[in-house]
Amino acid sequence: MAVAIRKNSEVFLYQQVVTLIQNMKKEETLRPGDKLPSLRNLSQKLDISIPTVKQAYVELERLDVVTARPKSGYYLKAQILRMDKPKKCKPAIKPISVACRSLIEQVYEVVHAPDIIPLGIANPSFAHPSDKTLGRIMRRVISQSGAKANTYGAVDGYPPLKRQIAYRHLDYGLHIEPASVLITNGAQEALAIALQCVAKAGDVIAIESPTYFGLMELIESLDMMVLELPACSEEGLCMDDLQQAIEQHPIKACIFASAINNPLGSFMPDSKRKKMVEILESADIPLIEDDVYSDLYFAHSRPIPAQAWSKKDLVLTCGSFSKTAAPSYRVGWLINERYQNKARLLKRALSCSSSLLNQWTLSEFVRNGEYDRNVSQLRKVLRCNKERMAAVILKEFPEGTRISDPQGGAVFWVEFPVGVDTTELFHQLIEFNVSIAPGAIFSAANKFRRCARISFGLPWNADVENAIAIIGKVSKQQIHK
Numbered sequence: 001m002a003v004a005i006r007k008n009s010e011v012f013l014y015q016q017v018v019t020l021i022q023n024m025k026k027e028e029t030l031r032p033g034d035k036l037p038s039l040r041n042l043s044q045k046l047d048i049s050i051p052t053v054k055q056a057y058v059e060l061e062r063l064d065v066v067t068a069r070p071k072s073g074y075y076l077k078a079q080i081l082r083m084d085k086p087k088k089c090k091p092a093i094k095p096i097s098v099a100c101r102s103l104i105e106q107v108y109e110v111v112h113a114p115d116i117i118p119l120g121i122a123n124p125s126f127a128h129p130s131d132k133t134l135g136r137i138m139r140r141v142i143s144q145s146g147a148k149a150n151t152y153g154a155v156d157g158y159p160p161l162k163r164q165i166a167y168r169h170l171d172y173g174l175h176i177e178p179a180s181v182l183i184t185n186g187a188q189e190a191l192a193i194a195l196q197c198v199a200k201a202g203d204v205i206a207i208e209s210p211t212y213f214g215l216m217e218l219i220e221s222l223d224m225m226v227l228e229l230p231a232c233s234e235e236g237l238c239m240d241d242l243q244q245a246i247e248q249h250p251i252k253a254c255i256f257a258s259a260i261n262n263p264l265g266s267f268m269p270d271s272k273r274k275k276m277v278e279i280l281e282s283a284d285i286p287l288i289e290d291d292v293y294s295d296l297y298f299a300h301s302r303p304i305p306a307q308a309w310s311k312k313d314l315v316l317t318c319g320s321f322s323k324t325a326a327p328s329y330r331v332g333w334l335i336n337e338r339y340q341n342k343a344r345l346l347k348r349a350l351s352c353s354s355s356l357l358n359q360w361t362l363s364e365f366v367r368n369g370e371y372d373r374n375v376s377q378l379r380k381v382l383r384c385n386k387e388r389m390a391a392v393i394l395k396e397f398p399e400g401t402r403i404s405d406p407q408g409g410a411v412f413w414v415e416f417p418v419g420v421d422t423t424e425l426f427h428q429l430i431e432f433n434v435s436i437a438p439g440a441i442f443s444a445a446n447k448f449r450r451c452a453r454i455s456f457g458l459p460w461n462a463d464v465e466n467a468i469a470i471i472g473k474v475s476k477q478q479i480h481k
Contacts, residue, residue: 005046013048017056022065025076033387033460036066036074070300072380077387086264086402086415088232089447095204095225095249103423103441104213110426110435117458117467120426120437122262123327124296124410124457127385128378130325133370138361145360153356155348157183157333161363165319165333168366172304180337182347183354187292187320190334191255192218193346194316197339198286199224203252206245208237210413210442210451212262212290215255226444227251233404233413236261236268239275246283254280257290259303263413263442263453265406267297270304277309284314291319292332295375297408298383313338321362323410324375329358382410385456392465393454396472398479410457415450419479422452428474434467 005016024030036042036057043050057074060066066074111121142149156162161183166176184190191214199205201223207215209228219226227249231237236258245251258268258276268276280287289306297303307315316339320332331354334343347353365371386406393403393412400417416422422438429436437455439448454471458464 005048007048013052014055014059017042017046017048017053018059018063021056021060021076025065030076031388032076032391033384034076035072035384036076038073069380069383075384075387085233086404086413086451089209089228089230089443095227103438104217107213107426107435107437107441110430113430113435115433116430117434117463119454119458119464119467119471120435122323122409122411122453122455122457124323124382124455125325125327125378127410127457127459128374128381130365130370130374133374134326134329134361134365137364137368137370138357141357141360141364149357149360151356153183153353153359155353156344157181157354158356158359158363160367161331161359162333164363164366165335169305169307169335172302172308174305174308176307176335177337180335180340182334182340182343183359184318184320184332184334184347185351185354186322186330187290187318187332188214188218189347189350190318190320190332191215191288191290192222193343193350194288194318194334194336194339195219195222195224195253195255196346197316197336197342198288199252204250206242206249206251206254206256208256208258208261208264209445210263210439210448211255212257213437213441215290216441216444228443228445228447231261231264231266233264233266235272236264236266237276239272239279242276243279246279246285251283251285253286253288255288255290257293258306259289259291260293260297260406260408262290262293262409263411263437265404265409265411265413267299267303267407273303273306274309277306277315281310281312281314284312286314286316288316288318291317292323293409294319295324296379296382296410298379298386299407307335324378325365325371326358326362329355329362331355331358331362382457385410385458385460386412388460388465389454389456389468392468393472396469398472398476410455412454412456414452414454415448416452416475417479418450420450420475421478422448422450425452425471425475425478428478429471432467432470432474434470436471 162178162181166178169176204225206227208231317335402415404413426438437453439451
């Protein structure tokens with residue numbers, strides 16, 4: 001036992017606070033993701049001034065030990081930068097057909113198995129559920145609306161919800177008419193409708209590589225071809241690669257999650273995304289923007305939708321409440337004016353309409369401010385989870401492992417050393433009631449055999465921490481067998 005602060009020491013008081021926090025980190029009294037005591041609280045505990053504590057925290061931030069979050073406080077960081085980032089893959093030589101459903105089906109099946117720690121599914125809202133608030137609102141809606149809430153809704157969606165979605169885009173400097181908003185059964189239906197609005201069977205669709213496997217399964221079901229464009233884990237697509245691909249291949253449309261990518265968590269700067277839209281529209285190529293993660297940003301502000309730079313109305317924005325509030329409600333949207341009539345016809349043919357009760361509930365959830373409060377708290381939880389999981393990965397995974405530094409969302413993209421096959425690892429981990437998403441399902445060309453997507457979008461507890469340790473142990477055994 002030692003005195004935390006010695007006022008008669010020759011060492012400056014603020015430096016003693018710095019040393020104290022560093023020692024608490026080393027001893028794991030404080031762990032990555034933990035919130036440090038407030039300035040006032042620690043000054044009272046140590047009987048020193050608030051400016052002294054502030055000076056110490058600023059120094060810890062300079063040393064990259066803690067991070068300051070506006071209106072929240074200081075948090076202990078994991079030293080993610082000690083690990084190299086995953087490597088960018090090579091550009092595809094030619095478009096190819098998709099055939100990866102078998103492994104995708106196995107991943108989905110395992111997620112819903114009892115007692116599984118589902119690190120393979122991206123369900124960030126699970127980290128901070130909004131079910132109680134939504135349940136309360138839904139009961140009020142049913143009480144006030146009676147049988148109306150149980151009838152069929154309009155094909156294009158519940159008007160008040162369409163207005164809420166349109167109005168929120170004013171925050172990004174966009175004037176969206178409610179008539180340009182089509183409510184869908186989740187973002188997946190929005191993507192399916194958007195894709196059929198701009199392409200047909202046999203057409204070439206450009207995608208990021210790696211990309212969300214649901215997009216490839218969708219493209220496969222529509223008998224289209226994919227052209228994989230390499231994305232890096234920091235800023236996503238390279239504009240030179242995009243320009244070259246347009247010149248060399250008959251690209252009919254692009255589907256990019258350019259703001260916050262799944263599974264990389266990359267964040268493309270607005271200036272680069274503006275350039276991307278300009279390149280595509282100069283070639284009259286539609287962009288379908290998968291925008292489901294943009295509300296889960298970790299930067300100071302939300303990324304601006306790509307529609308902000310569209311001059312030909314060739315950007316179709318797809319979003320949903322599934323990642324931020326209510327996965328089971330299956331409420332998403334498609335925003336575009338140019339293709340709206342065709343989109344409505346496709347929506348009517350596919351599902352007629354979306355759940356009116358769920359739309360009504362979410363409309364009230366957004367209107368009364370509960371959605372913004374919930375998402376704000378969810379972002380804080382996810383950032384803490386990111387730091388905690390990164391620390392365990394650094395400690396438990398094999399030497400030479402590379403890990404992304406996601407700027408939003410809820411997943412890490414992990415590249416294991418030579419000797420690890422993540423498809424085999426996926427099957428081995430099931431024996432320990434742990435699931436991951438093997439890298440092979442994120443590419444039509446069967447790339448990323450040493451990669452995996454691992455989610456931190458779960459309530460953090462000892463079981464999750466132990467699951468990460470198990471992944472590390474089993475992957476090390478693969479290398480040494």
